[in-house]
Amino acid sequence: DTEVTQTPKHLVMGMTNKKSLKCEQHMGHRAMYWYKQKAKKPPELMFVYSYEKLSINESVPSRFSPECPNSSLLNLHLHALQPEDSALYLCASSPHDRDRNTEAFFGQGTRLTVV
Amino acid sequence: AQKVTQAQTEISVVEKEDVTLDCVYETRDTTYYLFWYKQPPSGELVFLIRRNSFDEQNEISGRYSWNFQKSTSSFNFTITASQVVDSAVYFCALSEWGNQAGTALIFGKGTTLSVSS
Numbered sequence: 001d002t003e004v005t006q007t008p009k010h011l012v013m014g015m016t017n018k019k020s021l022k023c024e025q026h027m028g029h030r031a032m033y034w035y036k037q038k039a040k041k042p043p044e045l046m047f048v049y050s051y052e053k054l055s056i057n058e059s060v061p062s063r064f065s066p067e068c069p070n071s072s073l074l075n076l077h078l079h080a081l082q083p084e085d086s087a088l089y090l091c092a093s094s095p096h097d098r099d100r101n102t103e104a105f106f107g108q109g110t111r112l113t114v115v
Numbered sequence: 116a117q118k119v120t121q122a123q124t125e126i127s128v129v130e131k132e133d134v135t136l137d138c139v140y141e142t143r144d145t146t147y148y149l150f151w152y153k154q155p156p157s158g159e160l161v162f163l164i165r166r167n168s169f170d171e172q173n174e175i176s177g178r179y180s181w182n183f184q185k186s187t188s189s190f191n192f193t194i195t196a197s198q199v200v201d202s203a204v205y206f207c208a209l210s211e212w213g214n215q216a217g218t219a220l221i222f223g224k225g226t227t228l229s230v231s232s
Contacts, residue, residue, distance in 0.1 A: 031218065033219065042206055042223060042225050043160070045220065090158075092160075094218040102165070102218065105162070106152075106161075107159065108157060108158055108159040109159065111158070
């Protein structure tokens with residue numbers, strides 16, 4: 001199983017809503033990532049979890065709150081978002097082993113629209 | 116500072132033509148990793164190839180080949196005999212050994228490849 005599964009695939013939310021994006025992998029990877037991708041732009045790193053601990057936060061606003069309940073799951077909790085937060089949110093995972101460089105596996109993303 | 120530059124914004128070719136996508140990178144690390152990913156309209160980033168900084172051997176994998184030159188900090192990617200299904204956005208990406216965790220990637224701006232029949 002070399003799959004990263006993201007749900008939902010599409011999400012429309014109001015600026016006062018609270019919603020969560022979910023990501024799941026069963027490859028035994030110990031590093032998981034959230035990226036944000038605006039239209040016609042490259043993905044930008046938001047958060048990195050290493051062994052279920054937050055290791056990198058790329059100065060992301062607090063209205064985005066990540067959570068890693070276990071080694072297979074990664075959530076992104078959304079609250080009080082702005083229309084400019086509309087984007088494709090990509091989850092990825094990779095082995096956390098510096099002696100064995102490897103690629104990151106990406107999910108299909110959640111297309112988020114904030115109205 | 117780390118940076119990936121893809122100077123080609125869009126490329127259009129006709130089926131069966133060969134096409135080369137350019138990538139130039141900047142890093143202060145002596146150990147780093149370079150990647151090419153493909154992003155079709157569906158949105159998923161699909162891994163294509165990976166190269167380590169300490170291995171400059173260039174290889175061919177099916178219709179894909181790459182040319183890694185540390186002297187010019189370039190990591191170019193070639194598709195031979197392009198097909199319509201190759202139409203997508205192609206991203207070059209860099210990961211540094213000094214990263215705190217795993218394979219956090221710095222992406223170039225991407226090159227949109229359109230292959231017509």
